[in-house]
Amino acid sequence: MGILISVPQSHVVVLTRFGKYSKTLTEGLRFKMPFIHKIYRVDHWNDIANKNGFEIELSEQNFNTKPNECHTKDNVPVTVDASIYWRITDVRKAVFEVDHLPEAIIDSCLNTLRSKIGSLTLDDILRTRKELNEKVTIDLSNTAQKWGININRVEIRELSTSDETAEAMRQEMAAERKRRASVLEAEGLAEATIKVAEAEAAALLHKADAEAKYIKKLSETLGEEIIGKILLAEKIMESYKSISSNPANKVFLPSNISTLMSDQLAN
Numbered sequence: 001m002g003i004l005i006s007v008p009q010s011h012v013v014v015l016t017r018f019g020k021y022s023k024t025l026t027e028g029l030r031f032k033m034p035f036i037h038k039i040y041r042v043d044h045w046n047d048i049a050n051k052n053g054f055e056i057e058l059s060e061q062n063f064n065t066k067p068n069e070c071h072t073k074d075n076v077p078v079t080v081d082a083s084i085y086w087r088i089t090d091v092r093k094a095v096f097e098v099d100h101l102p103e104a105i106i107d108s109c110l111n112t113l114r115s116k117i118g119s120l121t122l123d124d125i126l127r128t129r130k131e132l133n134e135k136v137t138i139d140l141s142n143t144a145q146k147w148g149i150n151i152n153r154v155e156i157r158e159l160s161t162s163d164e165t166a167e168a169m170r171q172e173m174a175a176e177r178k179r180r181a182s183v184l185e186a187e188g189l190a191e192a193t194i195k196v197a198e199a200e201a202a203a204l205l206h207k208a209d210a211e212a213k214y215i216k217k218l219s220e221t222l223g224e225e226i227i228g229k230i231l232l233a234e235k236i237m238e239s240y241k242s243i244s245s246n247p248a249n250k251v252f253l254p255s256n257i258s259t260l261m262s263d264q265l266a267n
Contacts, residue, residue, distance in 0.1 A: 005030050005039075011055045012091050014040040024091050040095060048102040049088060056095070060087045060152060063102065067158070068110050070117040072125060078117065080159045082136070084109055085152040086144070093148025101147060105140075109154060112139045122161070129156060 006029050007013050013025040015037040022037060032039075043053040049061045067081045084105060088094045098104045116135055117125060125132060133155055141151040 003031055003034055005032055008051070008055060010059045011051065011057055013054055014056065014091060014095055016040050021092055021096060042095065042101075044100055045102055056088065056091055058088055058091075060085055062086075063106075064157060065106050065110055068113070070114045072117055072122045073119060074121045076122045076161065078122065078125070078159055078161050080113055080117065081157050082109060082113060083155045083157050084140075085154070087150050087152065088148060089150050090148030093146065098147045101149070104147065105144065105149070105151075108143050109136070109140055112136050112143075113156075115139075125159065129159070132156065 005013060005025065007025050007027045009027045011027060013030070015022045015025060015032055017036055017038075021040075025032070039054050041054045042050050042056060048063060049057045051057065062083060062085050064083050065081050067079045069077055069079050071077055086105060094101055113136055116132055116139075120128075120132070133153070136156075137151055137154045140154060144151050
């Protein structure tokens with residue numbers, strides 16, 4: 001290359017001078033001193049966050065980690081991979097403070113994931129996946145600052161378990177659904193029983209209130225003494241009726257039952 005270099009938009013080019021960092025060329029047509037300045041290449045980044053091996057990108061980058069096996073707090077093996085969204089904010093640190101930036105980001109992310117997953121049970125992980133993403137992003141951001149990058153977010157792409165664990169989870173969920181159905185059925189039965197009891201109690205109360213009003217009205221018309229005799233006669237007839245309702249019982253009524261009832265009322 002000559003003394004002029006064209007830097008694309010949202011890219012920078014790092015120059016070294018006798019093996020040491022010299023300056024960063026921003027977008028546009030820039031000048032470099034022949035034989036003094038040397039373009040620093042990042043071919044070892046493998047086309048991540050760079051073009052042509054030396055034009056370093058400042059826009060947001062994204063790559064996915066490889067599936068990695070972790071163990072939860074309750075010792076359940078899970079396989080997890082994640083997407084990392086990041087951007088270079090300090091090119092000098094990104095190039096010189098870490099040997100291989102993309103690999104360092106991935107390794108740090110996986111280590112953070114292993115640590116966070118190891119502190120949670122499988123149920124907690126499945127229930128708080130969004131919160132887990134946020135915690136990993138915060139921890140990784142603290143580490144990445146010294147590398148001159150900003151971690152925008154980390155998203156768990158897939159979290160899978162073994163076939164045995166998945167089957168056990170399905171059985172547990174089926175048992176939980178059955179338990180909830182039983183609880184709902186029992187609650188419904190209890191509520192129905194209460195409603196029936198309340199209705200029966202209301203009916204008895206209404207009947208008793210009606211009978212009381214009826215007796216009061218008769219008492220006012222016929223007198224309390226006569227009403228008492230009438231009620232006694234009704235009780236006697238109800239007793240005979242109750243006894244005679246069973247075919248096995250034999251009931252003998254006096255031949256003058258009508259006369260006795262009349263005398264009772266007359267007295």
